[in-house]
Amino acid sequence: MYGAEIAKQGFSGYVCEVLVYYLGSFENVLKRMSKLKNNEMIGESPRKFDSPLVIIDPIDRNRNLGAAISIQNVTNLILIARNFLKKSSISYFKEKSKNKIPVELAKNTLVVSFKYKKRSDDIIYGQIKRAASSLESQMNKEGFNVLRSDAVAYDETNASLLFLLESLSVSKNEIRTGPDVFSSDFSTKFIHTNSKKSKLMWTDKEGKLQSLQTRRYENAKSYLNDLIKNHIGDSGIPKGLRPDFKTGFKIKSGKDKQSTSVKKSISKLITTDETAFSTN
Structure with missing residues (x-):
């Protein structure tokens, strides 16, 4: 949560100083954060900004220091501030x-x-954050429900994209929903396009066309491997990363043996932050 670098998208030292400058003390910062509203502005500016937390730079009132802070870090700080004010402890630091x-x-x-x-x-x-976001979208479109994703670079030339899914496998059947029958041209086109692929076609209670088909991929790992290996141009992976992927990549399960850096990232992805979600 602390650190302005893009890897963290957190609160920089300068931002912390500015918050104390505006609010008077560290305790007041926590009190303000614990009751923070979405898009709330701290400081004054003639401009409007679109970010979860707006912090006006006292040196340049047209600059929003909060723009670089991720929504995850903002909301985590809110939860941690509430917990700390209820029961303070050195363990938070x-x-x-x-x-x-x-x-x-x-x-x-x-x-x-x-x-x-x-x-x-x-x-x-x-690049890797955009790649993770794009691959998450592609997997969701294919029917694999991605719950969380992250990306990490380590050892100067190694990187990993991490995805927590609801399940690595899905049913071999999928339903494609089409337009309602009253839309003549669109419904005719849908029937023509899907008739040969359908196991069953019908209209639902809203009059929309439904097509039961065999899913192209039942396993998320197989889908991801094929997407990156054979259809990288459609994957959403940034062009600047594609040559790196083409030299080789590996897809492993989170329970497989990993480097220390990746293991830490997996742990962060799939464990609850007790300082934020404590019930004490």
Whole structure:
């Protein structure tokens, strides 16, 4: 949560100083955060900004320091502030070890690892975060429900994309929903396009066409492998990363043996942050 680099998208040291400057003390910062409203502005500016937390730079009132802070870090701070104010503890200021990996969730986690030509952290993290987001969207479209995703770069030339799924496998059947029958041209086109692929076609209670078909992929790992290996141009992976993927990549389960850096990232992805979600 602390750190302005793109890998963390958190609160920089300067942002922390500005918050204390505006609010008077660390305790007041926590009190304000605990009651924060979406898009709330701290400081004054003639401009409107679109970010979960707006922090006006006192040196440049047209600059929003909160723009670079992710929604996850903002909401985590809100939860942690509420818990700390209820029951303060020095443990909040100590980094907790997160190497324990819940097996039940790890088996539904996919890790796509590859090597890349060395480049700055800002560039590689921008690329791998976009890649993870795009692949998440592609898997969701294919019927695999991705719950969370993340990306990590480590050891200067290694990177991994992480995906926690509801399940790695889905039913071999899928339903394609078409237009309502009253839309003549569209319904005719839907029937023509899907008739040969359909096991069953019918109209539902809303008058919309339904087609029961065999799903192309039942396994998320197989789908992801085929997408990256054979259809990378349609994957949404940034062009700057494609040559790196073409030199080779591996897809493993979260329960397989991983490097220390990846193991930490998996743990972060699939474990609950007790400081934010404590019930004490």
